[in-house]
Amino acid sequence: xxxxxxxxxxxxxxxxxxxxxxxxxxxxxxxxxxxxxxxxxxxxxxxxxxxxxxxxxxxxxxxxxxxxxxxxxxxxxxxxxxxxxxxxxxxxxxxxxxxxxxxxxxxxxxxxxxxxxxxxxxxxxxxxxxxxxxxxxxxxxxxxxxxxxxxxxxxxxxxxxxxxxxxxxxxxxxxxxxxxxxxxxxxxxxxxxxxxxx
Numbered sequence: 001x002x003x004x005x006x007x008x009x010x011x012x013x014x015x016x017x018x019x020x021x022x023x024x025x026x027x028x029x030x031x032x033x034x035x036x037x038x039x040x041x042x043x044x045x046x047x048x049x050x051x052x053x054x055x056x057x058x059x060x061x062x063x064x065x066x067x068x069x070x071x072x073x074x075x076x077x078x079x080x081x082x083x084x085x086x087x088x089x090x091x092x093x094x095x096x097x098x099x100x101x102x103x104x105x106x107x108x109x110x111x112x113x114x115x116x117x118x119x120x121x122x123x124x125x126x127x128x129x130x131x132x133x134x135x136x137x138x139x140x141x142x143x144x145x146x147x148x149x150x151x152x153x154x155x156x157x158x159x160x161x162x163x164x165x166x167x168x169x170x171x172x173x174x175x176x177x178x179x180x181x182x183x184x185x186x187x188x189x190x191x192x193x194x195x196x197x198x
Contacts, residue, residue, distance in 0.1 A: 052135035064108030084141025087169035095179030
């Protein structure tokens with residue numbers, strides 16, 4: 001009778017030990033790679049949103065903050081936002097929790113619609129100005145599932161010294177940067193990822 005060949009218990013234990021050792025080295029590297037990939041995506045996204053807003057402004061001569069006409073009296077918006085969960089706000093950081101002043105970023109940049117949801121920008125712009133978008137094709141959440149925000153105070157012609165910037169709360173999901181900041185005295189808080197428009 002022929003004896004069947006197989007693995008001995010010692011051989012199996014040695015193979016499992018080798019696999020465990022390799023996994024112990026690879027797992028931290030994999031998590032570091034994923035963490036770095038999320039950070040890079042967040043940085044690229046805030047830059048893309050900022051570029052979309054800048055291109056919108058170049059073509060139309062205005063910023064995407066108007067309700068149904070390009071009149072200063074109709075601005076009143078402090079924050080534009082993308083899809084996703086609301087980011088937490090660090091205690092003591094003001095300005096991001098003004099829900100009644102938050103509006104959608106998608107309509108003006110991808111659909112040419114003002115904040116009323118029906119009026120087209122091109123219908124309200126002066127000679128030589130036109131909406132030539134879409135300026136961004138999608139408005140998804142950041143890599144951690146939270147919204148991208150745009151601080152719009154400086155888009156108001158009366159607030160020329162205020163900074164305009166795109167921000168994501170970063171890995172900790174908490175906004176740690178003040179919304180209202182002057183252009184000459186700008187500070188980024190915590191692990192927020194920011195791209196300044198002006």
